[in-house]
Amino acid sequence: MIKISDLLLEHQLDDGKAVFDDVYNADDPRGYFEELGSLDYVIPHHGQQMFRSVLAAQAEQRSEEPSQVLDVCCSYGVNAALLKCDLTLSELENHYRDSDNTNVAVDELADADRAFYARHSLPDAPTVAGLDIAANAVDYAEQVGLLDQAFAENLEAAPPSLELTEHIENTDLVTVTGGIGYVTATTFERIFESAGEVKPWLAAFALRRYSYNDIADALAQHGFVTERLIGTTFPQRSFASDEEREFTLEHLESAGLDTAGREDDGWFHTEFYLSRPAAEAAETPLSELLGEPQTGIQLQELSSSPV
Numbered sequence: 001m002i003k004i005s006d007l008l009l010e011h012q013l014d015d016g017k018a019v020f021d022d023v024y025n026a027d028d029p030r031g032y033f034e035e036l037g038s039l040d041y042v043i044p045h046h047g048q049q050m051f052r053s054v055l056a057a058q059a060e061q062r063s064e065e066p067s068q069v070l071d072v073c074c075s076y077g078v079n080a081a082l083l084k085c086d087l088t089l090s091e092l093e094n095h096y097r098d099s100d101n102t103n104v105a106v107d108e109l110a111d112a113d114r115a116f117y118a119r120h121s122l123p124d125a126p127t128v129a130g131l132d133i134a135a136n137a138v139d140y141a142e143q144v145g146l147l148d149q150a151f152a153e154n155l156e157a158a159p160p161s162l163e164l165t166e167h168i169e170n171t172d173l174v175t176v177t178g179g180i181g182y183v184t185a186t187t188f189e190r191i192f193e194s195a196g197e198v199k200p201w202l203a204a205f206a207l208r209r210y211s212y213n214d215i216a217d218a219l220a221q222h223g224f225v226t227e228r229l230i231g232t233t234f235p236q237r238s239f240a241s242d243e244e245r246e247f248t249l250e251h252l253e254s255a256g257l258d259t260a261g262r263e264d265d266g267w268f269h270t271e272f273y274l275s276r277p278a279a280e281a282a283e284t285p286l287s288e289l290l291g292e293p294q295t296g297i298q299l300q301e302l303s304s305s306p307v
Contacts, residue, residue, distance in 0.1 A: 025134035027106045029076040032137075033096040041237040043205055043270060045089040047177040048082035050272060054203045055083075055126060055173060057289045061280060062198075066172035067127055070200070072187065073179025074130030077141030084125035084146065085117055113144035121145075129167055131155070155187040160194055169196035173203060177270075178236065180206035185214040192222045199224070202275040205234060207268055209251050216275065225281035226273055233262055233269040 023031040051069075059065050071079045081092060095101065095116060101109055129149040132138050138150035151164045160168065168191055176183075188202065202219065206212050216226035239245040245266065252259050262269040274286055 024075060025136045027136055028109050028140055029078075029137070030096050030102065030109070032076055033093050036237065037093045037097070039237045039240055040235075040267075041178075042089065043177045043234065043236040044078045044082055046234040046270075046272075047079050047175065047205060048089070050205075051079070051083060051173070051175050051203055053290050054201065054274065057284075058172060058201060061284055061289070065124075068167070068171045069126050069128045069173045069175055070168065070171045070191070071128060071130050072132075072174060072176040072191075073182060074132045074138060074141065074147065075134060076137045077128070077130055077144075077146030079175060079177060080128035080130060080141065080146040081117065083128055084122060085120040086122055087120050110140065110143050117145050126172075129171075131164070155190045156183060159190050165194045168194040168200075171195070171200040174200050176202075176204045178205070180204060180212070180215070181210045185218040188215050189218040189221075192219060192224070195222075199277050201280075202273075204273045204275075205236070205270040206273060207236060207270050208233065208257060208262075209248050209268075212271070212273055216273070219275045223278050224275045225278045226275040227281065227286040229272040229286070233271055235262075236268040236270050238266050239268065 023035045026032070055066050055069075069080075069083065071077075074080065078089075078092065081087060082089065101112060104112070127148045128146070129151065130138050130141055130147040131151045131153060133152060133154045135152035138147060138152050141147040142150035149167060151161070151167070153161060153164060159165075174188075174191060192199070192202075199222070202224075204212075204215075206215075212226070212228070219226060239248070245263070248268065249259055249263055252263060274289075
């Protein structure tokens with residue numbers, strides 16, 4: 001089996017960031033967890049905590065239980081697993097590295113996964129749909145029950161299908177952890193152009209190396225305010241190569257961003273953004289909305305102005 005690490009210098013985005021195409025669209029998630037696990041890919045853990053907090057806060061503010069999530073760049077449904085099951089990211093990684101699962105056929109693994117996720121399913125779990133251009137990955141996630149609906153569509157290239165549009169109309173929360181940079185404001189503009197009368201919120205983690213301004217500006221055209229968590233960042237994964245690290249540090253330093261204790265330590269770091277209709281943002285600032293922080297997350301002063 002060819003390792004992604006052997007191909008890093010041949011597979012780089014124009015911005016220097018490593019591409020993991022070989023594991024993002026395989027027939028099952030084992031390679032994904034092997035490769036990204038080796039790089040300490042932890043952002044889904046932070047997504048689990050923050051997205052659960054946002055869903056609970058949205059339910060309280062709207063006096064109803066949010067029922068539908070659309071996860072953008074969902075891959076194999078990792079965020080869905082962490083929202084719908086009583087599982088941690090470490091437990092997911094261990095599941096796919098378990099000797100009972102490493103050498104079985106894909107169909108056998110899918111059968112085992114259906115039973116595994118059913119055992120760990122939460123009774124009050126939200127409905128989670130996934131959007132990703134990786135058709136094999138989303139198909140697998142839907143097969144094993146992680147995604148309630150799977151959409152293998154590229155909104156950078158075309159508007160959403162009728163089926164996806166109908167789903168967006170009833171979506172409460174749009175989420176994204178590792179996708180900013182692969183998708184741009186175009187994807188989110190097309191999502192929110194399709195939204196129903198009650199607009200969904202967008203909860204997003206974005207690498208510090210990518211500006212979020214275009215997305216915030218696009219949503220502002222739809223009456224949204226974007227708030228950014230200030231004073232804390234969330235590690236995504238360790239750098240995959242010296243080239244990736246050097247490119248990132250040079251870019252951040254040229255932008256005047258302090259990398260001490262973050263990228264200097266060998267990790268990509270993200271910032272958290274929440275976009276909501278202006279009236280809802282004005283009613284309850286993000287600092288009040290999230291309430292007590294989850295374990296491992298320190299909430300600091302927040303900015304309520306578009307970034």
